Amino acid sequence: MSKLNSAAELKKFRQDILSGRDPDKPCVTVCLGTGCLACGGEKVYQAFVAEIRKQGLEAKVDIRRTGCHGFCERGPLVVIFPREICYLKVTPADVPELVARTLVENKIVDRLLYTGEDGKKIAHEGDIPFYKHQSRIILGTNRLVDPTRIEDYIALGGYSALAKSLFVMTPVEVLDEVKKSGLRGRGGAGFPTGTKWETTRNAPGEPKYVIVNADEGDPGAYMNRSVLEGNPHSVLEGLIIGAYAIGAHQGFIYVRQEYPLAVANLTVALEQARELGLLGDHILGSEFSFEVAIHRGAGAFVSGESSALMTAIEGRVGEPRLKYIRTAVSGLWEKPTNLNNVETWANVPAIINKGAAWFNGIGTKGSKGTKIFSLVGKVKNTGLVEVPMGMTLKQVIFDIGGGITGDKKFKAVQTGGPSGGCIPAEYLDLPVDFEELDKAGSMMGSGGMIVMDEDTCMVDTARYFVKFLSEESCGKCVPCREGLKQMLLLLENICAGRGREGDIELLEELGEVMTEASLCALGTTAANPLLSTIKYFRNEYEAHIREKRCPAGVCKDLIHYYIAPDKCQACLLCAKSCPTGAISGDKGLVHVIDQAKCTKCGACFEVCPSRFGAVTRISGRPVPAPVAAGTKVQGRK
Amino acid sequence: MPREKSKSKFVGMRLSEDQNQALNRLQKDSKTSKSDVLLRGLELLSEYYSLGLDKPPLNFDLRALESEAIHLAEALKQVQDKKQAVRQMVQELAEVDRILDRYHGQKNALIQVLLDIQAQNRWLPKPALIWVSERLGVPLAQIYHIATFYKAFSLTPQGRHVFHVCLGTACQVRGAKRLLDNVVGVLGIEPGQTDAKQKFTLTTVNCLGCCALGPVMMVDGQYYSKPGIKEIQQIAASCD
Numbered sequence: 058m059s060k061l062n063s064a065a066e067l068k069k070f071r072q073d074i075l076s077g078r079d080p081d082k083p084c085v086t087v088c089l090g091t092g093c094l095a096c097g098g099e100k101v102y103q104a105f106v107a108e109i110r111k112q113g114l115e116a117k118v119d120i121r122r123t124g125c126h127g128f129c130e131r132g133p134l135v136v137i138f139p140r141e142i143c144y145l146k147v148t149p150a151d152v153p154e155l156v157a158r159t160l161v162e163n164k165i166v167d168r169l170l171y172t173g174e175d176g177k178k179i180a181h182e183g184d185i186p187f188y189k190h191q192s193r194i195i196l197g198t199n200r201l202v203d204p205t206r207i208e209d210y211i212a213l214g215g216y217s218a219l220a221k222s223l224f225v226m227t228p229v230e231v232l233d234e235v236k237k238s239g240l241r242g243r244g245g246a247g248f249p250t251g252t253k254w255e256t257t258r259n260a261p262g263e264p265k266y267v268i269v270n271a272d273e274g275d276p277g278a279y280m281n282r283s284v285l286e287g288n289p290h291s292v293l294e295g296l297i298i299g300a301y302a303i304g305a306h307q308g309f310i311y312v313r314q315e316y317p318l319a320v321a322n323l324t325v326a327l328e329q330a331r332e333l334g335l336l337g338d339h340i341l342g343s344e345f346s347f348e349v350a351i352h353r354g355a356g357a358f359v360s361g362e363s364s365a366l367m368t369a370i371e372g373r374v375g376e377p378r379l380k381y382i383r384t385a386v387s388g389l390w391e392k393p394t395n396l397n398n399v400e401t402w403a404n405v406p407a408i409i410n411k412g413a414a415w416f417n418g419i420g421t422k423g424s425k426g427t428k429i430f431s432l433v434g435k436v437k438n439t440g441l442v443e444v445p446m447g448m449t450l451k452q453v454i455f456d457i458g459g460g461i462t463g464d465k466k467f468k469a470v471q472t473g474g475p476s477g478g479c480i481p482a483e484y485l486d487l488p489v490d491f492e493e494l495d496k497a498g499s500m501m502g503s504g505g506m507i508v509m510d511e512d513t514c515m516v517d518t519a520r521y522f523v524k525f526l527s528e529e530s531c532g533k534c535v536p537c538r539e540g541l542k543q544m545l546l547l548l549e550n551i552c553a554g555r556g557r558e559g560d561i562e563l564l565e566e567l568g569e570v571m572t573e574a575s576l577c578a579l580g581t582t583a584a585n586p587l588l589s590t591i592k593y594f595r596n597e598y599e600a601h602i603r604e605k606r607c608p609a610g611v612c613k614d615l616i617h618y619y620i621a622p623d624k625c626q627a628c629l630l631c632a633k634s635c636p637t638g639a640i641s642g643d644k645g646l647v648h649v650i651d652q653a654k655c656t657k658c659g660a661c662f663e664v665c666p667s668r669f670g671a672v673t674r675i676s677g678r679p680v681p682a683p684v685a686a687g688t689k690v691q692g693r694k
Numbered sequence: 695m696p697r698e699k700s701k702s703k704f705v706g707m708r709l710s711e712d713q714n715q716a717l718n719r720l721q722k723d724s725k726t727s728k729s730d731v732l733l734r735g736l737e738l739l740s741e742y743y744s745l746g747l748d749k750p751p752l753n754f755d756l757r758a759l760e761s762e763a764i765h766l767a768e769a770l771k772q773v774q775d776k777k778q779a780v781r782q783m784v785q786e787l788a789e790v791d792r793i794l795d796r797y798h799g800q801k802n803a804l805i806q807v808l809l810d811i812q813a814q815n816r817w818l819p820k821p822a823l824i825w826v827s828e829r830l831g832v833p834l835a836q837i838y839h840i841a842t843f844y845k846a847f848s849l850t851p852q853g854r855h856v857f858h859v860c861l862g863t864a865c866q867v868r869g870a871k872r873l874l875d876n877v878v879g880v881l882g883i884e885p886g887q888t889d890a891k892q893k894f895t896l897t898t899v900n901c902l903g904c905c906a907l908g909p910v911m912m913v914d915g916q917y918y919s920k921p922g923i924k925e926i927q928q929i930a931a932s933c934d
Contacts, residue, residue, distance in 0.1 A: 095917030129906030276862030
């Protein structure tokens with residue numbers, strides 16, 4: 058590849074790529090995002106390569122490795138173009154049939170298609186309900202590009218927004234366009250991106266820096282990973298455009314080291330962009346020069362906070378500082394520094410190409426564009442979903458997510474990660490945007506959406522988040538460090554049945570102080586998971602404290618497993634599954650749990666056939682005395 | 695010295711049965727841990743190393759350590775032939791040098807350097823940290839600040855195969871606790887521990903970033919979705 062020295066050369070380069078491609082030529086795309094890799098996607102890819110070679114179809118069929126398509130629950134995913142037939146849960150054994158039927162005979166293999174609620178098979182990817190209700194501005198391109206081939210991105214019009222910015226627009230015009238678009242930070246707080254850029258641009262001091270924050274630490278969120286792994290150039294293009302608007306010549310991409318594939322794909326992307334003259338000195342022959350370095354994070358949740366992240370890039374411990382002066386004015390090495398989330402940057406090329414008005418037309422009054430959510434937890438279709446702002450929680454969870462696993466009852470959805478809160482069923486019609494989630498006591502955060510069903514204990518959930526945060530608190534300020542510690546102590550007591558009257562009020566008071574007095578956003582939002590669960594599920598806290606009862610049957614210290622003698626069919630399943638040998642019983646004899654040996658792992662509860670329902674969870678009342686050993690089963694079912 | 699059949703490996707050195715016994719005796723006498731005995735000896739040896747190098751000589755003060763280290767180094771003589779130990783350490787520190795050169799000796803690359811050392815050795819050996827401190831001109835205390843702050847770093851040797859069990863929210867609501875219990879049962883070590891043979895280390899992580907597949911476990915870079923107890927046993931058995 059040789060350097061491109063003008064916008065025209067980029068255009069020609071793109072045309073050359075396109076003219077060498079036949080849009081009707083079949084192309085097998087195999088999703089090799091981390092999710093599909095975990096389910097054996099690589100083997101499926103290799104099987105396709107081998108089978109296509111075996112059948113001598115190399116010249117007639119293209120095969121592409123892509124990043125995450127989003128529907129991780131049903132991986133490995135294979136989409137065959139041009140008809141966009143989507144096959145789910147493909148195994149290497151299925152490959153010869155897919156090649157023979159779909160690629161050679163152009164027919165569809167029904168058994169690997171999506172089956173709708175009504176039992177109908179859906180072949181076309183876009184018709185699957187999971188995808189149908191989404192608007193995939195950012196994620197949609199993942200399946201069209203091989204992240205290690207810049208040509209794929211350029212073929213889709215990649216870097217044309219950069220060319221437009223450099224040669225058609227002035228930096229101020231680019232900035233105004235982003236400002237007008239109403240784009241807000243996708244990392245959590247939702248600060249207007251254009252305003253942030255402007256502050257850095259106008260701040261005194263040179264050089265200026267731009268940073269991509271890919272320290273995606275929120276448990277339950279992985280959209281940044283999928284964008285970086287699947288389409289790193291979209292982030293890079295956005296970053297270069299931003300640097301041009303701001304007047305920065307050095308950028309950093311801060312990626313957590315837990316994402317090795319993202320680092321690898323980014324490294325390749327940077328090299329290829331440099332080779333083509335899209336990065337480095339005199340980009341596309343213009344006067345603008347820009348360089349980017351990758352910085353791997355070393356595993357600290359708090360380092361995703363902007364000032365902490367910048368300290369980490371400086372090679373010091375990533376602890377936050379007080380932001381009397383914003384990092385936009387005094388950040389990295391005390392120079393003006395603009396930091397945005399991966400998703401924010403990835404939105405920029407589309408805004409420049411299609412215009413602020415187009416972007417402004419999507420979303421709600423205060424929140425524009427789309428947002429990627431990681432829809433996970435107890436929902437049927439888990440995966441990454443990208444929806445316009447303002448879609449209701451119900452639409453996301455039930456229309457796209459397909460409802461709750463096992464058709465249990467929906468209890469709450471946790472948004473915003475450890476800084477967010479739990480939203481109960483009453484609020485299912487809440488439109489999802491920055492303002493509405495804030496009002497409900499939660500927040501947008503980076504976009505984790507963890508669905509919880511009736512089997513989730515809200516006190517335990519609060520305890521989980523507080524534990525996470527107390528481990529991740531850097532310890533610099535007292536309210537966060539000590540507040541979380543005391544909070545955790547109280548919550549652990551409640552979960553263990555040692556809760557006392559007044560604990561709830563004490564927790565609320567602690568939460569208020571932390572919100573008021575902590576140094577950085579980790580501390581000021583740390584009480585959200587707790588306060589929101591107290592607000593919406595106070596009765597659960599009271600049950601734990603007053604009745605020593607866990608309504609969801611989760612808190613181990615408050616539950617016992619018991620086999621109802623009248624229901625036990627002596628099938629031996631529970632006895633076999635018990636890891637501690639606490640269940641005695643034989644063929645024809647009622648099984649009995651030895652409470653002294655029981656570790657309450659719940660294995661027996663899960664294996665007991667639902668038509669028997671003999672193993673029960675008891676909470677808040679004493680366990681009935683065990684039946685005498687050798688009691689016979691009453692009437693077989 | 696003809697290399698005896700090695701019995702165990704410790705801070706980068708293979709120890710024979712005799713050496714191991716000597717080390718144990720010494721450890722008992724000085725009431726310090728085995729690693730401290732060896733590390734202090736190695737620190738003393740690093741002075742020898744510095745003399746034979748064209749890199750800026752070490753100017754840090756080892757004198758304070760010396761009186762203690764001298765008798766420990768005496769013990770080290772019994773533990774291992776000095777020359778060989780020096781050679782080993784030269785090799786190790788040369789590796790550290792290669793890493794440092796990759797970042798052109800820039801101070802702000804400290805975390806990146808430590809990540810690379812961690813990746814190479816599966817932990818951060820003390821001599822390596824001293825060497826980094828020396829070459830980058832960063833106080834050792836600051837390096838320890840970083841090494842203890844971030845979760846990616848370990849100041850004790852890690853097993854050859856690290857089991858990461860995800861306790862992120864999405865995995866949590868789908869039964870990550872049970873998965874962890876099962877892994878604990880199969881490996882026989884608790885989270886944060888490494889087994890005696892340094893084969894396995896078990897850690898919990900707050901999110902592996904493939905939340906749709908929870909509960910998830912990662913071993914040697916490979917992700918496993920909802921592994922059952924049999925699968926965990928197979929994975930453990932397939933590790934050498």
